Amino acid sequence: xxxxxxxxxxxxxxxxxxxxxxxxxxxxxxxxxxxxxxxxxxxxxxxxxxxxxxxxxxxxxxxxxxxxxxxxxxxxxxxxxxxxxxxxxxxxxxxxx
Amino acid sequence: xxxxxxxxxxxxxxxxxxxxxxxxxxxxxxxxxxxxxxxxxxxxxxxxxxxxxxxxxxxxxxxxxxxxxxxxxxxxxxxxxxxxxxxxxxxxxxxxxxxxxxxxxxxxxxxxxxxxxxxxxxxxxxxxxxxxxxxxxxxxxxxxxxxxxxxxxxxxxxxxxxxxxxxxxxxxxxxxxxxxxxxxxxxxxxxxxxxxxxxxxxxxxxxxxxxxxxxxxxxxxxxxxxxxxxxxxxxxxxxxxxxxxxxxxxxxxxxxxxxxxxxxxxxxxxxxxxxxxxxxxxxxxxxxxxxxxxxxxxxxxxxxxxxxxxxxxxxxxxxxxxxxxxxxxxxxxxxxxxxxxxxxxxxxxxxxxxxxxxxxxxxxxxxxxxxxxxxxxxxxxxxxxxxxxxxxxxxxxxxxxxxxxxxxxxxxxxxxxxxxxxxxxxxxxxxxxxxxxxxxxxxxxxxxxxxxxxxxxxxxxxxxxxxxxxxxxxxxxxxx
Numbered sequence: 001x002x003x004x005x006x007x008x009x010x011x012x013x014x015x016x017x018x019x020x021x022x023x024x025x026x027x028x029x030x031x032x033x034x035x036x037x038x039x040x041x042x043x044x045x046x047x048x049x050x051x052x053x054x055x056x057x058x059x060x061x062x063x064x065x066x067x068x069x070x071x072x073x074x075x076x077x078x079x080x081x082x083x084x085x086x087x088x089x090x091x092x093x094x095x096x097x
Numbered sequence: 098x099x100x101x102x103x104x105x106x107x108x109x110x111x112x113x114x115x116x117x118x119x120x121x122x123x124x125x126x127x128x129x130x131x132x133x134x135x136x137x138x139x140x141x142x143x144x145x146x147x148x149x150x151x152x153x154x155x156x157x158x159x160x161x162x163x164x165x166x167x168x169x170x171x172x173x174x175x176x177x178x179x180x181x182x183x184x185x186x187x188x189x190x191x192x193x194x195x196x197x198x199x200x201x202x203x204x205x206x207x208x209x210x211x212x213x214x215x216x217x218x219x220x221x222x223x224x225x226x227x228x229x230x231x232x233x234x235x236x237x238x239x240x241x242x243x244x245x246x247x248x249x250x251x252x253x254x255x256x257x258x259x260x261x262x263x264x265x266x267x268x269x270x271x272x273x274x275x276x277x278x279x280x281x282x283x284x285x286x287x288x289x290x291x292x293x294x295x296x297x298x299x300x301x302x303x304x305x306x307x308x309x310x311x312x313x314x315x316x317x318x319x320x321x322x323x324x325x326x327x328x329x330x331x332x333x334x335x336x337x338x339x340x341x342x343x344x345x346x347x348x349x350x351x352x353x354x355x356x357x358x359x360x361x362x363x364x365x366x367x368x369x370x371x372x373x374x375x376x377x378x379x380x381x382x383x384x385x386x387x388x389x390x391x392x393x394x395x396x397x398x399x400x401x402x403x404x405x406x407x408x409x410x411x412x413x414x415x416x417x418x419x420x421x422x423x424x425x426x427x428x429x430x431x432x433x434x435x436x437x438x439x440x441x442x443x444x445x446x447x448x449x450x451x452x453x454x455x456x457x458x459x460x461x462x463x464x465x466x467x468x469x470x471x472x473x474x475x476x477x478x479x480x481x482x483x484x485x486x487x488x489x490x491x492x493x494x495x496x497x498x499x500x501x502x503x504x505x506x507x508x509x510x511x512x513x514x515x516x517x518x519x520x521x522x523x524x525x526x527x528x529x530x531x532x533x534x535x536x537x538x539x540x541x542x543x544x545x546x547x548x549x550x551x552x553x554x555x556x557x558x559x560x561x562x563x564x565x566x567x568x569x570x571x572x573x574x575x576x577x
Contacts, residue, residue, distance in 0.1 A: 014368055016179060053172050053194075053379040061378050065114050065151040068121025070135030076243075077131065086130040087240035090181040093228065 001035040003028050098338070099302035102330050103310075104265050105257035107294040108272060109250050110282040111224065112155050118223050118249035119146030119189065119377075126288065130229075130242035138223075138247035140184035146376055148173075152249045153380065155281040156196050156221055157390040159251060162275045162397055163216055165200030167387050173221075173377040176369045181241050182226040190252075191220035192371040196380065202275075203399070204267040206260065214268045215256030224248040251282075257296065257307065262326045266319055269293065274398045278423050285460075286318050293322055297329045298343065308333070309343040313357050315350045325350045329357050401426055409439035418447055424461045428469055435473030438480070445472055449493050466500045475503035483507065484514050488560055516563045518570070521554070524562065525570045528553045539575055547571065 008028045012019055019027065073086050082089035117124055120137035136144035160167050174192035200216035226243040230236070253272060259265045273291060276282035283290050298310035311333070313325050333343050348357040396404070398420050405416040405426070419429045425446070432442040450462065450472075459465055475492055478484045484492060484507055495506045507513055515521055528550060529536055539546045547568075554567045 010368075011370075014177070014370065053170065053373065054375070056378065059170075059379045059381040061147055062150040062153075063116075063121065063147045065116050065149050066121065067116050067123045068135075070120070070122045070133065071139070073129065073132050076134045076139060082238075085240060086132075087229065087242055088131070088181075089238050090228075090241055092230070092237050092239050093181060 001032065001039060003031040003035065100299045100330075100334050101302045101304075102260055102326070103257050103298045103300060103307055104259035104326060105296040105310075106255045106259065106265065106268065107296070108253045108255075108269065109224075109292045109294075110159075110253065110272075110276050110284075111290045112152055112249040112251060112281055113283060114149055114151045114155070114249055116149060117247040118149050118152050118221065119247055122244075122247065124248050128244055130240070130244060133244040134246070138184070139243060140186070146189065146374075148377060148380070149249065152221055153196070153382070154386075154390060155249075155279070156219065156251060157382065157387055158279050158394060159253075159276065159281060160197035160200065160219060161387070161391055161394060162279060163197075163200040163202060163219070163253075163272070165197035165216060165219060167382055168194060168196055168198065169383075170194065170379055170381050171196040171220075172379045173374045174371045175374045176222075176371055178369060180225070181239065182228050182243075182246070184226065184243060184246060188223060188225065189374055189377070190222035190371075193373075195220035196382070202268055202271050204264050204271065207263050212258075212264075214258045214264065217254045217256050219251055219253045222250050222252055224250050257298075257310075262323050265295070265322060265326055269319065269322060271398070274421065278395055278398055280395075289317065292317055295322065295325055295329075297326060297333070299330055299333045299337070308337075309345050311343065311345070311357070312347045313350050314347060314360075315352075317352070321350055321352050324352075324355045325357060328355060332357065395423060405429075409433065409443075411439060411443055415440075415443040415447065418451070419443060422461065424463050428462045431469035432472045432476070435469060436476040436480075438476060441476055441479075442472065445476070445493070449490070453497050466498075467496050471496045471502060478503055478507060482514060482516060482563070484512060485560070485564055487555075487564070488512050488514060491560070512561060514563050515558055515561045516566060518566060521558070521562050521566050522570055524554055524557050525550075525567070525574060528557060529574060536575065547575075550575070 005024050005028050008019075008024050008031065012024070077083040077086070077088065080088045112118075114124060116122060117138055120135050122133045122135050122138055125133070137146055157167055159165075171191060171194045173189050175187040176190045176192070177187045179186055195218045197219035198217070200219070201213040202216065203211055203213055206212050224245050224247065226241055226246040229240040229242060231238070231240060255268065259268060273282075273284045273286075276291075277284040285291070293316040295313045295316055296310045297313060298308040300306065300308040311329060313329055316322050316325050329348070336343055347360050349360055350357050402416045402420045405411050405420060406413065409416075411419070418425075420426050428450075429439075429442055429446055432446075433439050436442065450465065450467075454462060454465060475484075475489055475496065478492075479486055479489050484503075488507075489503075492503050492506050492512065495501065495510070496503060499506070501509075532550075532553070535546050535549060539550075550571050551564070551567055554562055554571070555564065
């Protein structure tokens, strides 16, 4: 499977990453070779094999619906660059009109 | 040209658990910002989510009540996007293997015929936080409160089976009723416990293929749902009839103006790159769990309504209203156990209990100052002839105001109906003597004056005279 430069740019922009033209070339070729390697699986006869849901074979880990102490407001905002009124202050998001 | 409306609804219902879906933080509403948070719901590195068992339990119940198949194996997926109210950069949701699929709810179409609205899937997911825009002119920033982040939601996705606003409203009302009956969601739409996105399109009548749809967000009341559909339907029809094309897009419903507005969002933003969340184990649900959940299901609204119609011989309208909430239905049945007159109980509930509940803005009859015993006691007094229905209305108001039993109020206020003929006769004589002109007119043929005499007697007795006796006595004295 070949990954195009455009696909690398698309995924990079979704992930808010910026790359130089050279890096994009490199990643396109690296991602392509990784996917080609995975494609080897297609050579196997996998009819009747359940798709894997998780690397572990165990299932079902639950907690009970009981309130547990969390962080205080001060602790929660400790690493926030702009704490204000008990909140995280962020750049305004413009949506709609 | 004749156009057909096609609607599919996505309803987000907030579940009534004590804690969040993947951590032990409280879900209670109204706490100061960022005080119900922990490393998991803040998305701090290294924190691991662990699924709240009750969320699964609630989901199974909803699935059973909406005729869904419960998946033996389901799993969680990450929905990736960037937004300041989403601390991890992804929302934990379900994608390929949701917990519930292939359900339906019955409604009536516009001609009154029953039809099923398919439910494609129901999945579990976490809510995002809340963005608060400060009320300062020109503020170029927002505040993020993450108390709501990670609160459990069910997303209930219908098939595009809805063909009218009437069907859409019935579907959401039914769904809401079921969620509230099950006790898994408070159904409070104005607090955001139930939020609706509507996928709306139109197509020429008879055409098989669907038209291009717009997704309308922020529809948060029944009225908004109705307005949004009507507005969007005519917007799309006008657009097409003027030679334009409907664009697939997300639009926001503006409740103040009753219109939908296109959102300026990049196409790319909807590439969510779902993949299985490696932090959470697959969820396997055995038959025993489903059976146990089934055993705890209450009688559901439709079944209750039909039982109320047959067991208590109630008209559709009464059964409908009484069964709108499980609390009210129970309230009614308790009255009937104590005083076996279903129609009277229903009349008092519909006429007075509901009136006072809405005046006092009560959500449940359980919050009312009176109990079924109050009403039954009052009905006993009416039946025994101790008070008239007219006096009973005053007694009801007094019960509501003071929480006292009917019997106590009647004794304290001396409201006992006068059924003593000689006492009423005295009042009747006084009234006739005081109104000689009216008596003459009556005897001259103006029999409509009977109402006037009855009114005067009742007034003089402060409403306590037995109206049957008053009528009888007046008639015999005026005509005898």
